[in-house]
Amino acid sequence: MTLVADPVPERATRDTGTGGPPPRGIVSRVAGWLGSRLLRGALVVIALFWLMPVLGLLVASLRSETSNRADGWWTIFTAPAQLTLDNYRDIVSNDTILDSLWNTVLISVPATVLVVVISAAAAYALAWIDFRGRDWVMVTVVSMLVMPIQVALIPIARLYGALDMFGSIAGVVLFHVALGLPFGVFLLRNFFVGIPRDLIEAARMDGAREWLIFRRVVVPVGLPAIASLTIFQFLWVWNDLLVALVFADPESQPITVALQSQLRQFGSNIDLLATGSFLSMLVPLAVFFAFQRYFVQGVLAGSTK
Amino acid sequence: MAGIALTQLDKRYGDGTHAVEGLDLEISDGEFLVLVGPSGCGKTTALRMIAGLEEISSGKVEIGGTVVNDLPARDRDVAMVFQSYALYPHLNVYDNISFGLTLRKLDKGEIDRRVREVARVLDLHEHLERKPKNLSGGQRQRVAMGRAIVREPQAFLMDEPLSNLDAKLRMQMRAEIARIQRDLNVTTVYVTHDQTEAMTLGDRVAVMKRGVLQQVGPPQELYDRPVNLFVAGFIGSPGMNLVSATLRSTEYGQYSVEVGDQRLVLPDGLLARRPALAAYDGREIVLGIRPEDMEDAALDGAVEGAVLGSSADLVEAMGSDVMVHFPVEARPVVTDDTVELARDAGEPVGSRGVGSTVLVGRFSPRTRIFEGQQIEVRVDTARLQFFDHQTGTAIWNR
Ligand SMILES: Nc1ncnc2c1ncn2[C@@H]1O[C@H](COP(=O)(O)OP(=O)(O)OP(=O)(O)O)[C@@H](O)[C@H]1O
Ligand SMILES: [Mg+2]
Numbered sequence: 001m002t003l004v005a006d007p008v009p010e011r012a013t014r015d016t017g018t019g020g021p022p023p024r025g026i027v028s029r030v031a032g033w034l035g036s037r038l039l040r041g042a043l044v045v046i047a048l049f050w051l052m053p054v055l056g057l058l059v060a061s062l063r064s065e066t067s068n069r070a071d072g073w074w075t076i077f078t079a080p081a082q083l084t085l086d087n088y089r090d091i092v093s094n095d096t097i098l099d100s101l102w103n104t105v106l107i108s109v110p111a112t113v114l115v116v117v118i119s120a121a122a123a124y125a126l127a128w129i130d131f132r133g134r135d136w137v138m139v140t141v142v143s144m145l146v147m148p149i150q151v152a153l154i155p156i157a158r159l160y161g162a163l164d165m166f167g168s169i170a171g172v173v174l175f176h177v178a179l180g181l182p183f184g185v186f187l188l189r190n191f192f193v194g195i196p197r198d199l200i201e202a203a204r205m206d207g208a209r210e211w212l213i214f215r216r217v218v219v220p221v222g223l224p225a226i227a228s229l230t231i232f233q234f235l236w237v238w239n240d241l242l243v244a245l246v247f248a249d250p251e252s253q254p255i256t257v258a259l260q261s262q263l264r265q266f267g268s269n270i271d272l273l274a275t276g277s278f279l280s281m282l283v284p285l286a287v288f289f290a291f292q293r294y295f296v297q298g299v300l301a302g303s304t305k
Numbered sequence: 306m307a308g309i310a311l312t313q314l315d316k317r318y319g320d321g322t323h324a325v326e327g328l329d330l331e332i333s334d335g336e337f338l339v340l341v342g343p344s345g346c347g348k349t350t351a352l353r354m355i356a357g358l359e360e361i362s363s364g365k366v367e368i369g370g371t372v373v374n375d376l377p378a379r380d381r382d383v384a385m386v387f388q389s390y391a392l393y394p395h396l397n398v399y400d401n402i403s404f405g406l407t408l409r410k411l412d413k414g415e416i417d418r419r420v421r422e423v424a425r426v427l428d429l430h431e432h433l434e435r436k437p438k439n440l441s442g443g444q445r446q447r448v449a450m451g452r453a454i455v456r457e458p459q460a461f462l463m464d465e466p467l468s469n470l471d472a473k474l475r476m477q478m479r480a481e482i483a484r485i486q487r488d489l490n491v492t493t494v495y496v497t498h499d500q501t502e503a504m505t506l507g508d509r510v511a512v513m514k515r516g517v518l519q520q521v522g523p524p525q526e527l528y529d530r531p532v533n534l535f536v537a538g539f540i541g542s543p544g545m546n547l548v549s550a551t552l553r554s555t556e557y558g559q560y561s562v563e564v565g566d567q568r569l570v571l572p573d574g575l576l577a578r579r580p581a582l583a584a585y586d587g588r589e590i591v592l593g594i595r596p597e598d599m600e601d602a603a604l605d606g607a608v609e610g611a612v613l614g615s616s617a618d619l620v621e622a623m624g625s626d627v628m629v630h631f632p633v634e635a636r637p638v639v640t641d642d643t644v645e646l647a648r649d650a651g652e653p654v655g656s657r658g659v660g661s662t663v664l665v666g667r668f669s670p671r672t673r674i675f676e677g678q679q680i681e682v683r684v685d686t687a688r689l690q691f692f693d694h695q696t697g698t699a700i701w702n703r
Binding site for chain 2: 214
């Protein structure tokens with residue numbers, strides 16, 4: 001470039017020369033600072049608002065039945081002495097609750113593991129293996145996403161009756177698996193197709209068969225999506241009432257059904273309900289935090305340029 | 306190690322794109338073959354068919370004398386270096402390099418020995434524990450190379466492995482690749498659209514255009530004896546100047562070309578080397594002049610019949626040489642090939658005046674030419690190239 005007596009190049013350098021944000025006036029800076037403060041404040045308020053029922057539940061579970069009946073949970077702020085662990089002591093000796101909690105585990109874990117494993121394998125095939133009719137399989141999967149669960153209840157209940165599976169834990173698990181698969185396959189397939197083709201082909205050139213590509217490349221790279229699906233499916237099954245209500249008999253009933261039946265029998269035995277619910281909430285929370293670290297951004301960073 | 310042979314290799318994609326057409330190519334054991342051509346000419350497709358990543362529409366791929374058409378990629382025992390590197394993002398450098406070996410169930414000690422040896426050669430031994438995201442572009446490129454080398458495959462396939470690097474790094478890695486290939490002596494097919502890489506790396510260079518092989522040969526042969534306008538324009542940087550001219554014989558049995566109203570006299574030996582040229586007497590031909598075959602006549606001395614007069618349009622000092630752009634009063638050449646070349650170079654097609662063509666000369670830095678000056682350009686007439694105006698093929702021995 002030669003020097004020209006023209007204001008244009010000068011303006012061009014000022015526009016492109018500085019890499020950082022444009023300098024701002026004091027007013028806009030104060031406004032920005034206030035804005036971010038306000039935003040943060042608003043977020044805290046919303047979060048607290050959202051947490052209110054949980055907090056109420058926690059406090060209720062820590063108060064005796066008489067206090068719960070006498071006044072609201074917020075009175076603990078003025079009289080913290082009413083807090084007690086009695087409800088928890090009672091509940092760990094309540095066999096119905098404990099058994100049903102265990103049933104919930106027996107239902108949720110296999111229903112989650114099966115959905116995640118099958119979805120991942122199917123998603124890999126649908127994303128990366130060429131076979132005849134692949135698109136139709138995918139269309140079918142997507143169309144099953146829109147099927148409401150209620151539609152399936154009666155036919156499956158009759159089928160289970162014929163197969164003599166009605167009421168068993170296995171029956172509940174199978175129903176959850178069938179229900180969870182379309183979404184699982186859909187979610188993972190959409191993530192897997194985003195993996196660069198070169199990466200899969202590099203593994204292929206390195207001598208890997210499909211199974212090894214799946215296990216050693218696609219699954220590690222797809223962990224964020226797999227973790228999301230795990231949490232989503234686990235929460236769904238853990239908190240499910242409808243499916244269990246239809247398919248589980250009393251020996252295999254999960255905690256949601258157990259708590260619900262308590263509600264019906266005694267009206268307001270809030271001490272048991274609050275404590276049971278809170279116990280049942282702890283596990284999904286633990287699962288969430290256990291998998292949270294896999295939600296890392298940029299798993300693919302550095303793979304390709 | 307093994308040679309590779311392609312016979313009438315053809316690829317038609319589902320959408321009808323004819324990406325590779327009847328490709329015949331024999332690459333001998335240990336040879337470094339560079340596949341070069343403009344974007345979209347089917348280089349990657351050809352390479353992927355050798356690799357086994359792309360289905361072959363028709364034709365034959367042989368590696369080491371065995372037809373591998375139906376052999377899946379993993380069993381072909383060739384290694385590929387991808388343009389995008391395609392490193393496994395969740396594995397560190399060591400595991401990236403050893404991935405292929407662990408799949409082959411090699412002994413742990415042997416794997417470790419080979420990985421460390423390769424890492425040492427590629428200067429990666431200090432980064433073995435790092436993840437790809439914490440490596441520089443050049444280091445990533447070397448990991449990608451290492452992953453191929455460590456397997457000691459029958460052949461290397463490389464698809465523009467250097468195109469993501471900056472100019473300086475690219476030059477370093479180019480030398481590195483040349484050195485490694487020489488040391489290992491592994492058959493290599495290297496795809497690029499950079500003709501400098503092609504010229505410096507290849508034992509032989511294959512030039513492709515729109516899926517069709519144009520010419521294969523040692524780099525110097527492609528430079529000295531291009532078979533058509535396309536190869537002539539593609540090989541060399543800046544490209545060969547192409548201009549319409551008319552061939553005339555004089556009564557003394559001498560030949561000359563008329564470039565506009567100027568005349569270049571052909572030296573005696575030239576017609577002996579290109580006997581077919583005689584048939585073009587009085588006809589329009591395409592004259593090719595390489596920039597490096599021109600010089601400022603003020604330095605070289607003007608010789609009658611070997612000089613073009615003009616005025617300098619643009620003077621670019623490059624340090625080691627000076628590029629001088631100057632117009633001559635002759636029709637520019639617009640054929641299929643030149644259009645393709647212009648498209649590849651990102652230049653507008655045929656935007657120059659109809660009656661004048663701009664030539665580029667590469668002059669010695671001692672030249673004093675400045676823009677707008679009247680100049681005389683000395684042309685090395687023994688090195689002129691001639692092409693048929695209709696077909697674009699080079700005129701040699703009919
Ligand atoms: N999967 C595909 N389906 C249809 N057409 C394709 C496909 N892959 C490539 N093509 C087409 O085939 C032709 C050759 O593509 P190819 O990738 O081999 O070119 P290339 O020489 O490697 O180009 P570049 O230098 O840009 O990498 C192009 O016209 C391209 O659009
Ligand atoms: Mg390509």
